[in-house]
Amino acid sequence: MRRALPAGLAAASAAMLAALLAGGVPAAAVFGLLAAAFPVGLISLALARRGRLRRNALHLAALLVLLVGSAAAMLALRGAGAEGPRLAGLPLSLAVLLGGIWLVPLLLTGLAHGLTFDAGAPGTHATRGPAGSGPGAPSPAGGGAAAPRQGPPRPASPGR
């Protein structure tokens, strides 16, 4: 997964760039669907880095379905006009935008972050260090597993 996620994000970035440069509604639709999935990919990368991807898999899957599904629905409903379906007095495409991308994800991600938060997890953020040494050093070809955790977890408060 640690190799697949960067590769997937790289492919999505290149595809979005190509779609934007191509122009046209079909290319914009491809861009829109990838743009909706991209934030979930970034979150997955961060959680995988901390070894917490599996614990959040359900939330992330739900978020992916919400965002991509909402984008797809808006694209499908584009140009439905006054006769199109309505929800709470609003055209369905606008209701999908406000509900599926804004309000439901607000609760979903806010609660997921709070409920799965681990204050004791050590700070394993990627930062600079000497090249190519030690267990788990990534290969220049990309990816690379993180080194196993060592040492006691850092206390949550820096004590200042």
Place this chain on the structure above:
Amino acid sequence: MPLLDRPAAAVAALAYLAVVLAIGAWAARRTRTSRDFFIAGQGIGLWVAGLATTSAAFSGFVFLGGPGLTYRIGASSFLIIASTGFTAAMLCWVVGRPLREMAGEAEIYTVPDAVLARYGSRAASGLAAVAVVVGTVGYLGAQLLALGILAETVFGTRELLGPWSLPAAMAAGLAVVLAYAVAGGMLAGVWTDLFQGALMVGAAVAVFAYALAAGGGLGGIAGSIAASPELGPEFLDPLAGVPPATALGFFFVFAVGTLGQPHMLHKFYMLDDVRKLRWLPLVVGGSQSLCLLIWVGVGLAVPALVAAGRMAPLANPDDAAPAFLLGFVPAGLAGLVFAGVLAAIMSTADSFVNVGSAALVRDLPRALGRPVRDELRAGRWATVGIGLAAALLAWLYGDLVALLGTFAFGTFAAALAPALAIGLNWPGVTARAATASIATGLVANLGLELLARRAPLPGGALPSAVALAASFTVLFAVSWLGGGRVQSRTWRLPCTSHGPKRGTAGLSQNSSFSASSPAPMIVDSSGKAALP
């Protein structure tokens, strides 16, 4: 009729200004070090950080530019704000936690500091600082433009001063922003942000209620707009008001680009305890969503009222919010709301002058190997310089507040988001890749913006979206194909009181970093890692 001709409104607005100045004066007495000035002494909690983040993020762009943009392009503008549903949690997961941990273990005040710590590259850090300065001038310019429009409404200067009304109003606003930013720095900014954030939430909810009442509820508003020959149902279609590539580009830039906004990332450095990140997304996301009700409410109500013939068509879309407040909200509440909008503008402007001054007096000189001796004094002079540059840009820009804000947001997004979001979570990103990505984002955003002002990009693509996608693509491509050392791996920055350190080469409390490291970090006598 100017707002200040209404006593209740004038009292509310003046009371707000008095409180802000009092907070600034109080904070100035507590600002003794550059640490206080730039990151508020790293001692703020959940609610302060949450409301301050909201307050710093939301500004004249949201409260004046948002309804104005909706008036011009319809519901497509909501793709800018809809991502608020998940961006707060995404911020915490992707960059907030790593940045907070880095700030707790090393002397990191700014985004370029974090770039230097992550990549060990002065070139990457210096370019990040340039991006921060460019984006800051643009964003601050948008705030001053909004401030000028607001002040024109409050003081009724348009009739008195004619073409000099807007510059004069912007100059007055700039003077107030500089007064407390120069005096109190970020400590003043954070505490005024708390007050302003709370005021903004209350004001937005109240205005939303009045907007719904004036328009006859969501159904009534939608009906009026759909029945209008000028607007029609397309106005309410999120992908019809502008080309789909533009609308979806708004979503991409404002969702993913949030990860590169220094004024929001700064707040993570200030948290006094990493555990307070736990519920921060709910506080930030909730307060932001409440504030955004003003964009949705006024943005939809004003066109509906115009369509129904209850309001005259607007000559300038940015007048949507002021015109609604003057015509459909009681005077006392209107004064409070104007103060709230003023709060939003001032807090964001204040955050930006501090972020920009930090880039100018800390990050750029360090990247050039010439650190400034007295950062506190230089920071105050830089604050004045950035404010004046932004005022000049705002005066010369001549378009909607939201469009200037989108350019500035896009600058930060394209230049900084890839290097931070990917680089802090994937060790495979090289310093060369980060440098190339930041340069690509900065140049592409500026260049495409200039091109797009002459002729639209293919399919109506948003310049910032193209620049952001290009910046990500370059980051990955150079990491894999561009050679250079993969400098990063899982490694912990030094602990001040705990060992052992992670990895085979780490900082010890009284020694310098590994000699093989390209930009060694030094640990001072207190065990605090300091950037070289």
